[in-house]
Amino acid sequence: MSAKTEIQYAQQTAANEEMKGSSMLIRALAEENVDVIFGYPGGAILPTYDEIYKTGIRHILSRHEQGAIHAAEGYARVAGKPGVCVVTSGPGATNVVTGIADAMIDSLPLVVISGQVATSVIGTDAFQEADMVGITMPVTKHNYQVRSVEDLPRVIKEAFHIATTGRPGPVLIDLPKDVSVATGIFNYENELDLPGYHPTVHPNRLQIKKLQDAVTKAEKPVILAGAGVLHAQGAEELTTFAETQGIPVASTLLGLGAFPGEHEQFLGMAGMHGTYAANMALHEADLLISVGARFDDRVTGNLEHFAPTATIAHIDVDPAEIGKNIETHIPVVGDAREALKSLVEMDGERGDFTAWKNTLHEWKTKYPLWYNEDDETIKPQRLMEEVYEATNGEAIVTTDVGQHQMWAAQYYHFNKPNRWVTSGGLGTMGFGFPSAIGAQFAEPDTPVVAVLGDAGFQMTAQELSILQELNLPVKIILVNNASLGMVRQWQQLFYEERYSNSLFPIQPDFVKMAEAYNIKGSRIDNLEEVRGALDEALAHDGPALIDFRVTPDENVYPMIAPGKGHHEMEGVTP
């Protein structure tokens, strides 16, 4: 829906009109084409909520601020537009800090508006006062406290610009109550004046040439695709470049979908629980082209053993990522899509990678992902394969962090970009469910499947209210192993099976819990019923929850143990 046509406030577009700060805020959101806000009201933000009431701008009421911010993240990830979250001062604002940090480390564009106590009492420990600018400084791309109503239009305009350009990220605007009721002139036409902010979008031609020359000369090249490709909307360019040059592609966790998951050149996810082929390709490569990935420790393993023989080329829009974790030989600062486009246009001479391709093909066929089927229990890996088939690989999949996240990443093949919403860098439990809500708002007609652990779901389960209220057709797939699976796995492997606080002997009845919100719930504990239950839930035109009781002590393999290199993977074969 278009915010501008539907909402009455946008009808009055006279510039330089005098209005209250809260009206300016809503007007500015309309100028930025914001069609949905996720939030929760409270004292200091009351003037803004009054304006939301009057204008009818679409607002989704979460039941906890953490739900609102993760929903905004899910929306941003899928829509490629900034997610907007509005909360009150003090506890309302501190409740969104986890989501802001999550968006920061995964580079998601958010504009967060937090109410604040009146400027006259800031600094006096007033009721519901918290120093949000101070608290969020390390976890935002930038933040503001608006001290004067005249600054408000400029600040909002800058916030949207900063959140969405260069390397995307969250921007917080702290809005004192008196500023939101003060009146001033609304002017949204002014040019941006940010002398300290000039992201480099277009890469240097010479560096592109250098990279292409390296490709031509290489014998064992590999591309590592990260989320930067998705943020730049460069999936198509990546595929074209990889295909025309014949370079195999591995992906980071967050980069899944940047290259078709079933493409013959795709090696799978690299990293701690990545495929043998992807990790060994990185280890043996003589040219590693990282596109929009940041060499996170879960991807690289022990840096000492990382890509020991490779020339490292690194394309990143954030210059600070280049050289941060590993030494780079061919740095390319710029937008991933622009860089890939330049490479495609250059149409450089192809190298001869026949021997390399044969090796990779052998690894892929000899060491695929594996698990042992049993007749009694539902293997979580099998469950993921069933979800993939039941949704024809077309669903948007969201997850929390942990075992279920890794299984989803391994067994759900993303052939299209922006279908995979997961908390990568921060590893936030409780992210998956509310982010599915946001994703559903971004794409109302695409099936959204929230693959959740039983523990993570309980961190933000209160948002079932949103599903009930709006009959939002999100399907919740609980991968229920009655434990904190990944914690349990590490305790088994590295703490001599001392399962400290990771097993849940007592669990709620998740079916009844869903039913309490008038949501269709079911429990499945044998394999034969899995597909039927999935089909039924997907066919249902409202929300549904299925509590899948999976093998409780299944581990995620293969694995690079902490401190080890890519060549030291464990659990590669049964």
Next chain:
Amino acid sequence: MKRTITATVNNNSGVMNRITGLFARRQFNIESITVGMTENPDVSRMTFVVNVDNYRSLDQVIKQLNKQVDVLKVRDITDESTVERELALIKVVAAPQHRSEIEAVASPFRASIIDVGRESVTLQVTGDQEKVEALIDLMKPYGIKELARTGVTAFKRSSKKTTIDNPRYSIIN
């Protein structure tokens, strides 16, 4: 290695907090920070002396500073022709019989006595870090009661020279 970095920043509230917070969370070691307004009241100049292990860490310091929206320009001026100055106030234990001796030691440093008490004198010295440290070392045997240093502030010289700095014959010239 020690590097001197200058940055021009927006003179907004909280900018100092952004910068020091950045240094702390990225585990960059700062030896000193100075900040003050420039000829443009909207812009402040900050001078950092940082201690880094290698050029890659130095590169990170500069890049992370550049990422800040309020940071306008960052420059590592260590290897350039620069003017660097620091001011120190040194309160030295000085019984009357030692005063003239202290004064004599301070004089080649062009340090001045700015306060005299019954048992102490306070010296003010200006210069680069080495000079300031040399005087502090010389004062130590008398007993330093209090010491306050501003940290280094610096900028590039107007004339570009190929040499790193003027040739120097001693620490105090």
